[in-house]
Amino acid sequence: MRSILFLSGKGGTGKTTLAGAFAVLAQDKVLVDCDVDAANLHLLLDPTVIDEGAYEGSKTAIKNDDLCTACGKCREVCRFHAIGEDLSIDSYLCEGCGACAHVCPVGAITLRPQVSGRWMTAKTRLGPLASAELDPGEETSGKLVMHVKQRANALAEELGIERLVIDGAPGIGCPVIASVTGVDAVILVTEPTLSGLHDLERILGVVRHFGIPAHLVINKADLSTALAERVRAFAEESGLPILGEIPFDRRVTEAMVAGRSAVEDDESAASKAIVGIFEACVEKGVL
């Protein structure tokens, strides 16, 4: 099994655009959407669900007020500020650790499993897909990401497929770390802006922290000549190979609005650049 993952640090740089394009260009792959906070890949794919289900990834503390003697021990031990002065439990702050239930002398607090999201596997016009979406206000996106990856691996095994193309989340925290562990290569997508460069430095740090080989794509590369030059210089200094650059092209958005991948408009400048990047991946054995 070989898996590649698109990451960026900064959001909105074009991870899903590239993952959607690779969905068209790569043969024999399972597509995986690990951006469970904002899963968008399926919007390009017309999925038909094969299997789906609820995911119980966390617990939350529930207090029985008939038993509670208002001793306040729960509030003393809670490190997540989830128990208020009136000893009510804020389920959005509660991490479900169970410390309060442990110290409650009258057994008024129990932990209840929570449905934190839904996963699905699907057939799509561009190949099989595994994805998930976090429920509004739910936590544990890292665990849900791990779950999607397990589903994707099982699906690939069942179909005899040896390659995963994974769309990741922005940021550098829990869902990103959950997606990056165990992949074979990461393609970092950045844009020539101060924010893009700053965030690239941090995400590269994370990817290297986990010892995963990284490659770079500069998207909307002509938006700022000066910043594009700084991004290239940073890549050079950091020994980060550049797979290619994509010009800013409104036809990428037009394709998205039509529910198509950018490379399905084969006349656009961006489409041609992305095909070049895909070929570079094949040539360098990234894919």
Next chain:
Amino acid sequence: MRITVASGKGGTGKTTVAVNLALACADQQLTQFLDCDVEEPNAHLFLEPRIEQKRSVKKLLPRVDASLCDSCGACAKACEFNAIAVIGGRGLVYDELCHGCGLCTMVCPKGAIEEVPHELGVIESGTARGFAFAHGVLNIGEAMATPVIHDLKTEAKADHLVVIDAPPGTGCPAIAAIHGADLALLVTEPTPFGLHDLTAAVGVARVLEVPVAVVINRDGIGDDRIERYCEDEGIPVLLKIPFDREIASLYAEGKPLVESSEVWRERYRELYRRIREVVS
């Protein structure tokens, strides 16, 4: 008043809106900026703050004293995060899974577990363009952004307009940034991805009982589905920012729009007036 500038989708322009809003209001109103996107904080690139104070945010990690541990496994049984295990007669802690709740120390019958502080990130505070500024920076390789955000939010000043720049997404870090705000100002773009993720962000704000309003960025690049959605849901659209290469290139170089355009300064002041109407 606390306004959290958020979005489901990344890269829609949260930082742009938050920075320009704070800059446009700062000479009329006590203002404070809190950059709660601790995984990828960017507001400092635009506001160039002078950092006056820096402090560490830590979580407590358990350490098992092998000489006291009798491998009973009570810690592993109690831990909801599978962060501690007893393997080959030794207690092992998986630091990245540990939430630092302290339950293992409470249940250990031998008192074999002590906790040691571990740095997750830092909070830096100071002033930028004459107003109060603070941001959190998660250390590279750390998974848990939420404690850094909670710690940063303790910096919020009373009687100020507190502009909070939230992380993207709808998970725990976004929840932490939106929780307790007077308004979630959701920045989106008029595309299918923008709409899908806006819907998710509205869902989060609603369960947290925080009122919402929308800013449409890059207006004109897609279609009218955001406006139709907002109309159906009764969500006010307070500002539209057109797609414009000049605006994009100022952003690229870290230059706030309101500092070079009086027209935009006035538009952001108008945005603030409309925010106050929505909040009251």
